[in-house]
Amino acid sequence: xxxxxxxxxxxxxxxxxxKYVGNAVISSENRTFYSDSGIDLKGxxxxxxxxxxxxxxxxxxxxxxxxxERYYLGExxxxxxxxxxxxxxxxxxxxxxxxxxxxxxxxTIYLGRGAYGIQAASQAYFGKDAKDLTLAESAMLAGIIxxxxxxxxxxxxxxxxxxxxxxxxxxxxxxxxxxxxxxDALMPKTIDYSPQNVYQGPNGYLLRMVRSELSGGKKxxxxxxxxxxxxxxxTTTIDKGKQDLMNQVASxxxxxxxxxxxxxxxxxxxxxxxxxxxxxxxxDDYLQHQLNNASQAxxxxxxxxxxxxxxxxxxxxxxxxxxxxGNSPRxxxxxxxxxxxxxxxxxxxxNLYSALANSVNTAFMDLNEHVTPQKTAQIAHTAGxxxxxxxxxxxxxxxxxxxxxxxxxxxxxxxxxxxxxIPLHLVAEVKDSKNQELYKPTTLGEQVFNADxxxxxxxAMTGTVQYGTGTQARSIGKTIAAKTGTANxxxxxxxxxxxxxxxxxxxxxxxxxxxxxxxxxNFMGYPHGxxxxxxxxxxxxxxxxxxxxxxxxxxxxxTGKVGGPDGTWGTGGYSYQRSYNYNxxxxxxGNQNYQNQQQGTQKPQTQTQPQxxxxxxxxxxxxxxxxxxxxxxxxxxxxxxxxxxxxxxxSGQ
Numbered sequence: 001x002x003x004x005x006x007x008x009x010x011x012x013x014x015x016x017x018x019k020y021v022g023n024a025v026i027s028s029e030n031r032t033f034y035s036d037s038g039i040d041l042k043g044x045x046x047x048x049x050x051x052x053x054x055x056x057x058x059x060x061x062x063x064x065x066x067x068x069e070r071y072y073l074g075e076x077x078x079x080x081x082x083x084x085x086x087x088x089x090x091x092x093x094x095x096x097x098x099x100x101x102x103x104x105x106x107x108t109i110y111l112g113r114g115a116y117g118i119q120a121a122s123q124a125y126f127g128k129d130a131k132d133l134t135l136a137e138s139a140m141l142a143g144i145i146x147x148x149x150x151x152x153x154x155x156x157x158x159x160x161x162x163x164x165x166x167x168x169x170x171x172x173x174x175x176x177x178x179x180x181x182x183x184d185a186l187m188p189k190t191i192d193y194s195p196q197n198v199y200q201g202p203n204g205y206l207l208r209m210v211r212s213e214l215s216g217g218k219k220x221x222x223x224x225x226x227x228x229x230x231x232x233x234x235t236t237t238i239d240k241g242k243q244d245l246m247n248q249v250a251s252x253x254x255x256x257x258x259x260x261x262x263x264x265x266x267x268x269x270x271x272x273x274x275x276x277x278x279x280x281x282x283x284d285d286y287l288q289h290q291l292n293n294a295s296q297a298x299x300x301x302x303x304x305x306x307x308x309x310x311x312x313x314x315x316x317x318x319x320x321x322x323x324x325x326g327n328s329p330r331x332x333x334x335x336x337x338x339x340x341x342x343x344x345x346x347x348x349x350x351n352l353y354s355a356l357a358n359s360v361n362t363a364f365m366d367l368n369e370h371v372t373p374q375k376t377a378q379i380a381h382t383a384g385x386x387x388x389x390x391x392x393x394x395x396x397x398x399x400x401x402x403x404x405x406x407x408x409x410x411x412x413x414x415x416x417x418x419x420x421x422i423p424l425h426l427v428a429e430v431k432d433s434k435n436q437e438l439y440k441p442t443t444l445g446e447q448v449f450n451a452d453x454x455x456x457x458x459x460a461m462t463g464t465v466q467y468g469t470g471t472q473a474r475s476i477g478k479t480i481a482a483k484t485g486t487a488n489x490x491x492x493x494x495x496x497x498x499x500x501x502x503x504x505x506x507x508x509x510x511x512x513x514x515x516x517x518x519x520x521x522n523f524m525g526y527p528h529g530x531x532x533x534x535x536x537x538x539x540x541x542x543x544x545x546x547x548x549x550x551x552x553x554x555x556x557x558x559t560g561k562v563g564g565p566d567g568t569w570g571t572g573g574y575s576y577q578r579s580y581n582y583n584x585x586x587x588x589x590g591n592q593n594y595q596n597q598q599q600g601t602q603k604p605q606t607q608t609q610p611q612x613x614x615x616x617x618x619x620x621x622x623x624x625x626x627x628x629x630x631x632x633x634x635x636x637x638x639x640x641x642x643x644x645x646x647x648x649x650x651s652g653q
Contacts, residue, residue: 001203001206001207002198002199002203002207003198004198004227009107009108009115009116009117010120011117011119012107012117012118012130013103014103014106016131017130017131018131018133018138020138021106021118021130021133021138022099022103023171023174024135024138024167024176025063025102025105025106025109025138025142025145026102027142027170027174027176028142028145028163028166028167029063029145029146030062030063031170032062033062033064033102036064063101063102064101066109068092106118109145110148110225110228111124111125111141111144112144112225112228113152113193118133118141125137125140125190125191135177135185136164139185140160140163140164140167140187140190143163143164143166144160144163147223147224147225149223149224149227149228150223152190153190154190154192160187161187164187168182168185169182199286200285201285202247202281202283202284204285204286204287205280205282205292205294206236206238206243206280208286209282210234210236210426211224211227213425213426213427214227214234214427214430214439215227221438221439222430222439231432231433232431232433232438233430233432233433233435234427234430235427235431236277236426236427236428237271237276237277237278237425237426237427237428238277238278238426239279242278243278243280245279245543246269246279246280246281249536250266250267250281250506251265251284252264252265253284257524258524259524260510260523263509263523264293264297265281265507265508265536266281266282266293266294266297266299266404266506266507267279267280267294267504267536267540268280268281268405268504268505269503269504269540270409270413270424270502270503270504271501271502271503272412272416272417272498272500272501272502273417273422273500274422274443275413275423275424275443276424276425276428276443277424278502278544279544293405294404294405294406295404298403299402299487299491299507299508299509300399300400300401300402300491300509300517301399301401301402301403301408301492301494301507302398302399302484302485302492302494303359303361303364303399303484303486304408304412304484304485304494304496305376305380305397305398306356306359306364306398307356307461308379308380308383308397308411309364309367309368309371310352310356310367310460311415312371312372313352313367313370313569314453315379315453316565317559317560317564317565318560318561319558319560319561319562320351320352320460320560321353321558321562322562322564322569322570322571323350323351323562323570324350324355324360324363324367324570324571325362325366325570325571326346326347326348326349326350326354326355326358326360327348327362328344328361328362329341330362330366332365332394333369334368334369335394339361340361340362341359341360342361342530347360347363350363352460353460354468355367356461357460357463357464357466357467358468358469359468359469359484361398363570364398365394365395365398366570367397367570368396368397370569373390373392373393373396373397374391376389376391376396376397377389377390377391377396378391379449380411382414382448383414383415383448383449384410384413384414385403385407385408386407386410387404387407388401389401398488399487400487400488405494405505408494408505409503409505410423413503414449415461415498416458416481416498416500418454418455418554419447419448419449419450419451419453420445420447420451421447421448422443422444422445422446423441423442427439427441428440428441451554452557452559456556458481458556459556461482461483462480462481462482464481464484465481465482465497468484469484469531469534470482470495470534472531472535472538473534473537473538473541475538475542476545478545479499479551479553480541481497481498482495482497482498482537483495483496484531484534486530490519490520490527490528491509491510491517491520492508492510492517492529493507493508493520493528493529493530493531493532493533494506494507495537497537499545499548499551500553501551504537504540504541506533506537508520508529508532508533510529
């Protein structure tokens with residue numbers, strides 16, 4: 001897929017270099033360089049202890065030892081390797097003068113930005129030859145030697161400046177410069193660093209994500225410099241065929257797609273059984289757009305959050321045959337305002353299967369008042385979502401918080417995997433230059449939810465595709481559980497769905513010039529983009545799962561009580577459900593034929609706009625006596641208009 005840090009090195013004669021260049025390096029790395037024997041026994045012991053007990057890879061502490069390791073031996077972490085390094089350092093000290101050792105060291109040391117040696121580093125950071133370096137520039141370069149990729153002033157200016165002053169202070173203490181020279185030296189400015197061409201195109205995002213996974217954070221298995229200099233072979237979990245498919249399906253740049261200019265798409269597909277990333281779409285070209293649409297960009301995830309509220313209800317012992325008022329609008333005390341369903345559709349009285357499948361906002365606001373927003377947020381975080389969720393409002397079930405596609409997918413991985421959470425990962429293994437394994441991610445996972453309760457949630461989620469807001473995906477030809485989402489004010493739309501072996505998430509959003517969320521324009525028959533993520537999901541999953549056998553979800557048993565444990569949830573103990581019209585596609589826009597009915601009268605279909613089915617007007621009525629027929633999802637119905645004085649919240653499907 002690509003290569004990190006192709007070596008940029010130019011060996012130079014050190015004679016023309018100002019003395020302060022070498023003195024800065026000595027002050028930073030080895031103050032006793034001119035007087036020591038070339039080895040530091042305490043440093044060797046400390047490095048070995050850390051290598052054995054902490055799994056780190058520390059080298060020798062003297063310049064001679066570092067030179068011996070980098071130039072002659074390669075990375076040394078074992079006891080025998082350290083012994084060889086020490087013996088070679090002693091021999092080098094006896095056979096080479098100190099200035100030669102220092103020059104060889106400066107010609108081989110890695111200084112970040114793909115630059116090996118002082119000459120390449122001088123060009124990479126300051127655009128000049130090493131012989132023209134100032135005292136300040138020399139001190140800055142010397143200061144970042146221990147971790148150049150991490151302490152690059154463009155990456156961590158605070159740490160770079162701290163190291164800069166440390167070097168100057170030691171140089172003054174050791175007599176290399178005077179107090180005035182230290183005082184007058186100011187932190188130098190570096191030139192802009194352009195990423196290497198290896199990051200060009202969509203593969204650039206993959207390479208950056210690999211670097212982040214392996215060297216980002218305090219618990220990372222490697223440092224950034226080890227990734228650049230270790231000569232490792234890194235294998236990813238990406239399936240190249242499915243990665244190419246993902247780019248083809250998701251990329252908005254194809255003119256034939258007729259998408260609004262500036263529309264952003266993010267997508268990711270994973271194996272929920274082990275957390276491995278199969279493919280993702282983060283953008284067309286990393287060098288042109290460095291914000292990763294899969295793992296960094298965020299958007300309101302809308303009603304995809306409802307699954308966490310429903311799991312909370314299942315945990316509380318509520319039967320999914322419990323009936324709720326799904327009319328629109330309804331006013332809720334918890335938010336002090338009216339809440340509407342998408343397109344202000346009234347669904348009548350619906351059980352929780354139908355409420356989830358058809359994404360009935362009013363029913364879920366009612367449900368979340370029982371579950372509580374705190375529990376909805378807690379379940380989402382337990383599932384693996386790390387982004388901020390406002391648990392102070394019942395609106396959290398409508399997904400008013402912004403998350404990345406990657407973050408949402410991590411939460412859904414736990415649901416797709418029967419309640420067992422496994423961290424998503426892009427790296428399959430790392431081997432050294434001798435083909436010895438250095439790293440392999442854990443896929444053991446942690447069972448964070450009851451598997452039987454999650455099986456019931458999965459069963460409910462299949463309704464989204466069977467008869468709800470995601471019926472486009474029926475053409476995939478596999479049993480699929482899913483949930484769609486549309487952001488408040490139509491600024492984003494999303495879908496997350498899965499078979500037992502493949503979980504895929506797509507999101508779209510429409511940022512303004514300042515990055516603020518804007519309403520998505522209508523396009524291709526998708527009002528404000530609603531339904532387009534499901535179209536992408538269908539196109540991808542149809543091909544990605546074509547050669548896979550049909551997989552069923554675990555059998556689910558609903559052991560909950562209709563009306564909840566105290567009989568106060570929804571309409572209480574009633575499980576009556578209105579008869580259902582299975583021709584209803586519930587705003588599954590695009591590539592579908594829709595009828596628009598108003599009080600029994602069919603309106604003619606137009607060529608330019610998708611048409612929606614609306615039922616007759618009906619006001620909310622108390623639930624009738626229980627029916628002897630099985631509970632089925634209700635026909636959607638159009639409510640009376642909302643009162644002008646009441647503000648409305650209309651989040652998505």
